[in-house]
Amino acid sequence: METTEKTSLIERFNNWIKSSVMLKLITIFFLILLLMIPSSMLQSLVFERQATRDNAVEEITSKWGGNQTIGGAVITIPYTVIEEDDNGKKSTVIKYAHFLPEQLNITGKLIPEKRYRGIYVVMLYNAQLHLQGLFKKPDVTLLKIPKERFLFSEAFISFGISDMKGIKEAIQLKINGVNTEMNSGIESNDLFISGVSCPINLAAETINFDALINLNGSKEIDFLPFGKTTKVSLESAWGTPSFVGASLPDEREVTEKGFKAIWNELHLNRNYPHQGVGDFIGLKRNVVKNLPNDRSDLTYTDGEVVRSVAEEQSSFGVKLLLPVDEYQKTMRSTKYNLMFIVITFIAFFFVEILNRKRLHPIQYLLVGFAICLFYVLLLAISEHLSFNFAYLIGCVSILTLVTFYTIGIFKNTRTTLIFNGILTLLYGFFYSILQLEDYSLLLGSIGLLIILAVVMYLTRNIDWYRAYNGKEE
Known part of the structure; x- marks a missing residue:
């Protein structure tokens, strides 16, 4: 009898873990904190490559003239x-x-x-x-x-x-x-x-x-x-x-x-x-x-x-x-990495809620690592090509990777296209911010306002107490 009660309590606890929206949000928050580690390493990598460039410059100018x-x-x-x-x-x-x-x-x-x-x-x-x-x-x-x-x-x-x-x-x-x-x-x-x-x-x-x-x-x-x-x-x-x-x-x-x-x-x-x-x-x-x-x-x-x-x-x-300092632009882009991760995870979370498809934190983490990898690609490619081409190649590579991954998760082409459309808009949005340096604050503020308004509109009818209830797709 006691064994049956313990089993019942464990099942209810597991069900609460799976269906708790608040616990999922807390988990996502800790995942974002975890991804701040590679984000900080990205800026260190840019500084390291820039220092290597400066040493090469100093080596030549020391012989030619400063x-x-x-x-x-x-x-x-x-x-x-x-x-x-x-x-x-x-x-x-x-x-x-x-x-x-x-x-x-x-x-x-x-x-x-x-x-x-x-x-x-x-x-x-x-x-x-x-x-x-x-x-x-x-x-x-x-x-x-x-x-x-x-x-x-x-x-x-x-x-x-x-x-x-x-x-x-x-x-x-x-x-x-x-x-x-x-x-x-x-x-x-x-x-x-x-x-x-x-x-x-x-x-x-x-x-x-x-x-x-x-x-x-x-x-x-x-x-x-x-x-x-x-x-x-x-x-x-x-x-x-x-x-x-x-x-x-x-x-x-x-x-x-x-x-x-x-x-x-x-x-x-x-x-x-x-x-x-x-x-x-x-x-x-x-x-x-x-x-x-x-x-x-x-x-x-x-x-x-x-x-x-x-x-x-x-x-x-x-x-x-x-004409272009690739390292300066790459450094500016890495400063938006955390915001990019947050918005992507929010999009991932709402797609999960709207489709009643529970996702494991590991799946969030892999998508977050893919976003961080974009900046490594951007830095590496921009040392050989222009920043714009590097940004385009990095975007296409990561979007292709995430597309095949999400279609395997959701098993739904429409959902996958919606999610990857959101990512495409985000990459375009942050590229615009990088190009319009003088208006980056204004454009960023308006963009975040629009994102918040869209999220509020799409989730206005969700019952957050029973967000995961119902048959999963």
Whole structure:
């Protein structure tokens, strides 16, 4: 008798488990939590592949030339200072006063070039720059330093170049029409981390300079507006530029065949004076390690990262963008993975309720894994084809897989077509969100509202207390 009662209780408990809608929803909730593990792994996989791409880019640019920042010309005059240490011992120290040009005109042509490292594309360029300008004879009395301390015979003119490996030819410089040979390195690092310099005679009232620089670089080139008036004119055959820095071009023309851009800057647009001593423009060097490789405001020196505050605040230039960054789009798509799983499971659940066909949690889990596999396919294929083709191939592959699986579960062609139609609409919906980045929030909100309205309409007549009652198909 007791055995019969126990058997009856077990049967009723099993029937409650099978027919409980709330228990099924709780199970689905825990399945979604479980699928968050592979979802987080997807983003880690994208970061890993992106890091591999960045390492390939760094390997090439380290030999060709990195992001270039051009500064100058600057006239520097050493002067002596007598300093006293804590023990009262006096010593003579050399310091430097710097003078910026009255006019600075830069015209340049960027010749883009793609290099490949395995499956990865690296954007390089050769910059042919022509720098012209003039100085007034430096007036040291403005610095309130005794004139007799200045070493005028040791004055020099310098140009800042952030990555010296990129210099392709000897720099041709004319000072007041006289050819002058440039030397590597700068005696003072107050204003530039690296660059070239040569001695200069300060006898003339005005000093004209004319320099030709043939320079290799990668991805981006920037300029410092050191003149009281600075004009930079650039042109290139690259059709997808991104103008970066403290100011945008006053004139620009961008077509598929290339771009032309002109900047006109005044000394009033920057936050440092026209002459000063030491690091008067605020070129503070904060060494920071382990920062991303794609930061445009960082200069790499001896394996370390040097941030130039002055460059951040006043430099401007152009970045040669690749038309599509597959990793960025793939990363954005993985952020919608959880929402995709939730909506798919909801659709699966309501198809189950409407057809009175109970499904096992394992069947939910397999469909969830198929959704996660879509993003792995998207990442892998987009490294070889365009993102759009990769998305299409991934969609077709997963939809085909899920179609054959669901038709085996429901044994009903109509139900299978309805469910896979829902998945097709979801893939199309999320693709639209990815394409319309500026309107993704608006489109996503409207889409979720429509989905909720459809669910509420289709389930308005369901008796949730007896949702599983009745004959199964």
